[in-house]
């Protein structure tokens with residue numbers, strides 16, 4: 001067994017070993033392959049890791065990795081500690097023998113679990129609130145436009161989901177006393193202009209926000225209209241603003257915050273949600289846009305799983321089926337967002353209602369491109385459980 005001196009030194013003198021009584025967060029992780037088991041306890045003070053302790057059942061590599069993990073994470077801001085990876089721990093140890101990388105190198109993953117445990121516990125005390133910043137509907141002083149943007153307050157963090165089609169998102173945020181500068185993450189549902197047009201204006205302000213989008217969101221997109229072809233993809237201003245900025249490309253389902261995910265591409269499994277026939281990925285309108293970029297958000301709330309939709313171009317039912325699978329939960333509490341049923345046939349609307357019923361959805365916020373006739377049918381099916389979103393509306397969960 002070839003362990004380097006640093007690994008041996010940490011194994012002989014492990015730092016911070018032990019247990020914290022009344023810990024703020026606990027994480028446990030085990031490896032089925034080799035039977036290693038790690039438990040991590042954390043104490044949090046003002047969003048920083050005031051203390052970390054662990055118990056580990058495993059080989060010298062597992063013990064050294066835990067010891068190094070505590071050295072790297074102790075005192076750090078929770079966000080930075082949450083970003084720490086098992087690879088970084090191994091690197092800080094000067095490397096581990098090849099076959100130890102995957103089984104014994106789980107200390108950062110265990111810490112990740114402990115921080116998630118803390119975040120979920122503390123978020124149940126903090127209200128989850130969704131504010132509609134941009135929508136096609138609304139009353140009062142806020143500006144309206146064809147587009148969608150939600151401001152989501154979750155576990156003390158703030159996520160902007162889509163940006164509408166212009167700087168209306170910024171103006172409406174100001175009117176609502178929402179400071180976009182404190183945005184922690186921006187998630188883009190898909191590349192259409194009515195979801196990405198405000199991105200440049202937002203990124204100007206939200207300089208610290210992490211940006212999540214699917215690689216296909218930046219590809220050209222077209223719509224075939226009676227009068228010709230229209231380019232409806234991400235505007236140049238947004239492409240330029242993304243430019244050299246660090247982007248988290250959501251090629252896989254991705255955890256944005258603890259227990260707060262974006263789906264990435266949504267598999268098409270239903271037989272009634274095929275394309276509408278007027279969205280294309282080439283300007284000659286030969287290649288139907290399959291919307292690999294279309295993604296939805298889902299997160300845990302005290303009442304159950306909440307789903308946020310951009311336009312649901314992959315189909316609302318497909319989206320719910322996928323989220324039920326990803327979350328492992330058979331029920332969904334709320335579905336809020338655009339469902340793009342404007343031109344849908346009655347059968348599609350009925351079967352979308354069936355899917356919402358299948359998951360026992362209790363709160364349906366129909367926004368943006370859902371269409372007034374489908375909303376009427378939803379209201380008939382779900383009565384007061386269904387409402388129409390409008391700019392400025394606040395939904396507490």
Ligand SMILES: [Zn+2]
Pocket residue numbers: 190192311313
């Ligand atoms: Zn769209």
Ligand SMILES: [Zn+2]
Pocket residue numbers: 147148192194195310311338368369
């Ligand atoms: Zn849209």
